[in-house]
Amino acid sequence: MEKRNQAAKLIIGTVVIIIAVLFLAGIVAGHDLKYKAAPLSREDIAYKQVEAPQASGYDGTIQAADWAALYPDIVFSMGANKDNSDVVDYLKLDPYLVEIYEDYGFAKDYGSARGHAYTLEDVNKTERPHKTANCLTCKTPNLTKKVQDEGKSVYSMSFEDVYAEITQNGGETVSCYTCHGNNVGNATEARANLTVTHGYITEALGDNIDSIDPGILACGQCHIEYYFNPEDKATTMPHSSIETMTPEATYDYFTEIGFSDWTQKSTGANMLKVQHPEMETVLLGKHGKFLNCADCHMPVLENTKTQTVYHSHKLVSPLEDKTLLQTCLRCHTNMKTADEMITFVKNIQTRITDEETRIGNKLMEFKRALAKANQSGTMDEEQLNEIRELYRKAQWFFDYCYVENSEGAHNSDLSMRCLSTAEQLIKQGMALLTPAE
Numbered sequence: 001m002e003k004r005n006q007a008a009k010l011i012i013g014t015v016v017i018i019i020a021v022l023f024l025a026g027i028v029a030g031h032d033l034k035y036k037a038a039p040l041s042r043e044d045i046a047y048k049q050v051e052a053p054q055a056s057g058y059d060g061t062i063q064a065a066d067w068a069a070l071y072p073d074i075v076f077s078m079g080a081n082k083d084n085s086d087v088v089d090y091l092k093l094d095p096y097l098v099e100i101y102e103d104y105g106f107a108k109d110y111g112s113a114r115g116h117a118y119t120l121e122d123v124n125k126t127e128r129p130h131k132t133a134n135c136l137t138c139k140t141p142n143l144t145k146k147v148q149d150e151g152k153s154v155y156s157m158s159f160e161d162v163y164a165e166i167t168q169n170g171g172e173t174v175s176c177y178t179c180h181g182n183n184v185g186n187a188t189e190a191r192a193n194l195t196v197t198h199g200y201i202t203e204a205l206g207d208n209i210d211s212i213d214p215g216i217l218a219c220g221q222c223h224i225e226y227y228f229n230p231e232d233k234a235t236t237m238p239h240s241s242i243e244t245m246t247p248e249a250t251y252d253y254f255t256e257i258g259f260s261d262w263t264q265k266s267t268g269a270n271m272l273k274v275q276h277p278e279m280e281t282v283l284l285g286k287h288g289k290f291l292n293c294a295d296c297h298m299p300v301l302e303n304t305k306t307q308t309v310y311h312s313h314k315l316v317s318p319l320e321d322k323t324l325l326q327t328c329l330r331c332h333t334n335m336k337t338a339d340e341m342i343t344f345v346k347n348i349q350t351r352i353t354d355e356e357t358r359i360g361n362k363l364m365e366f367k368r369a370l371a372k373a374n375q376s377g378t379m380d381e382e383q384l385n386e387i388r389e390l391y392r393k394a395q396w397f398f399d400y401c402y403v404e405n406s407e408g409a410h411n412s413d414l415s416m417r418c419l420s421t422a423e424q425l426i427k428q429g430m431a432l433l434t435p436a437e
């Protein structure tokens, strides 16, 4: 009896353990299957033609929730951009910035970017001044739609008024309309239906727009260098083709039109602030001709329950995503594992950021020396202007590298070129300030 009981207990115990193991394996496998060893690609997506749902947006934009029944995985994954919520305080990390950006908003408040879900919240709470609605250009499709409906005069409207209109009417942060317009339904040519909704891009590029992949333009609507036209405050892009996207050509453009973002009192220099030229660095880089932003930031996943293959709309770092790392290895065949790939990229980033710190501190010293000369009255205006020009230009090239979000991963040659150009200019300026005795 005793033995039989024990045997029964053993059998029950074993069954429980087996069930538990199968259950856990099920969870792991179910999850893991999303990340198949052989990476899925655009070719595995079953593109379909769908009828657009009713628009629930107050301004006629079809919102993410409206598409949820047709594209549940895409809508869900876009919502997951909330997970990217950490912010690094660049002013604490690199204190020399406070001096370089002196008298400009970025000297007061400059944190790293985070997920698209936070665009409206972050623009509202920044301590950088925002008087006009043009600040909302890259934050919400509802500003895009308003410009399309009412014209460029929207850019110079009051920030507070337009922000209130959008948020009080249930407007969205970066959403479907931004990159697809209301026509999200897939195109027939085995490719997503992407639409450039930000008019300043189509206006600036004209016919040259066709030479850029739609999957680069979609992101490049905001991840670019731009400026606010002083006359009408309109968001404007300073490029007319890929060739004009270099930091050199863009600097010349701003100088030719006599543009500056702010005047720094202590040095008397008319300064420029670079935004976030990711589209430029990617297009001019080694991947620019054959990969788009989605290829490296939007993994192709499969919902194993419904067998739907789709581009995840949660924008991630390729270094933190198994699926994307597998796609890198398809071309980077000299690397065997994902870890080797990560190390390769991180080494590049360390090289760039170390150099950035070195040049940033030199730029700060240059700024101090120029401010001193400016205040002491020992130099005439002509001499000072020559040095101010060197300082303005050095800051531009330094900034171009600093504010680009990939830390050199997109285009390390370009990052290095910017930093060494800045260093040359600093040397020239310092030589003029401290003539050999």
Ligand code: HEC
Pocket (backbone or CB within 6 Å): 042, 045, 063, 064, 067, 071, 074, 075, 078, 174, 175, 176, 177, 178, 179, 180, 184, 185, 186, 191, 192, 193, 194, 215, 218, 219, 292, 294, 295, 309, 310, 311, 312, 313
């Ligand atoms: C920031 C830009 C952006 C936003 C916002 C965005 N998409 Fe996309 N979408 C893309 C890109 C880029 C692709 C992939 C293009 C390619 O194939 O290279 C894509 C692909 C698609 C596709 C084609 C199928 C696939 O998986 O590739 C559908 C359908 C789609 N998106 C629907 C949506 C819906 C619905 C929303 C809102 C919930 C949305 N998108 C928001 C940029 C965006």
Ligand code: HEC
Pocket (backbone or CB within 6 Å): 084, 112, 113, 114, 115, 116, 118, 119, 120, 122, 123, 137, 138, 139, 140, 174, 178, 179, 218, 219, 220, 221, 222, 223, 293, 294, 297, 315, 316, 317, 405
């Ligand atoms: C409508 C403008 C807009 C478009 C279009 C857009 N972005 Fe962004 N993106 C932003 C803004 C603004 C932020 C910063 C948000 C914040 O910090 O509040 C951001 C942040 C990001 C981040 C997070 C950065 C970090 O350091 O964590 C990534 C990654 C990113 N975008 C990639 C993309 C990709 C890839 C595309 C195209 C598929 C794209 N974005 C299209 C405006 C845009």
Ligand code: HEC
Pocket (backbone or CB within 6 Å): 216, 219, 220, 223, 278, 279, 280, 282, 283, 287, 291, 292, 293, 294, 295, 296, 297, 316, 317, 318, 319, 320, 345, 405, 406, 407, 409, 410
């Ligand atoms: C060949 C792959 C590749 C392509 C193409 C690419 N990126 Fe990146 N991107 C990277 C890598 C690698 C990083 C560094 C990630 C890290 O530091 O974790 C990065 C970083 C970023 C970041 C900083 C946020 C983060 O996660 O670190 C943004 C924003 C970004 N890319 C936007 C873009 C945009 C916009 C495009 C298209 C114009 C683009 N990328 C094209 C590989 C790529």
Ligand code: HEC
Pocket (backbone or CB within 6 Å): 285, 286, 287, 290, 291, 295, 296, 318, 324, 325, 327, 328, 329, 330, 331, 332, 344, 345, 348, 408, 409, 410, 411, 412, 413
């Ligand atoms: C379609 C092929 C292809 C894919 C896919 C690809 N790469 Fe590359 N990558 C290249 C080529 C070609 C180069 C240039 C190699 C050279 O100059 O020696 C390169 C260079 C690089 C560089 C150096 C860039 C620089 O400017 O210093 C980095 C970083 C990089 N790749 C990261 C990635 C990452 C991360 C992925 C995956 C998310 C990836 N690559 C996917 C083809 C590819």
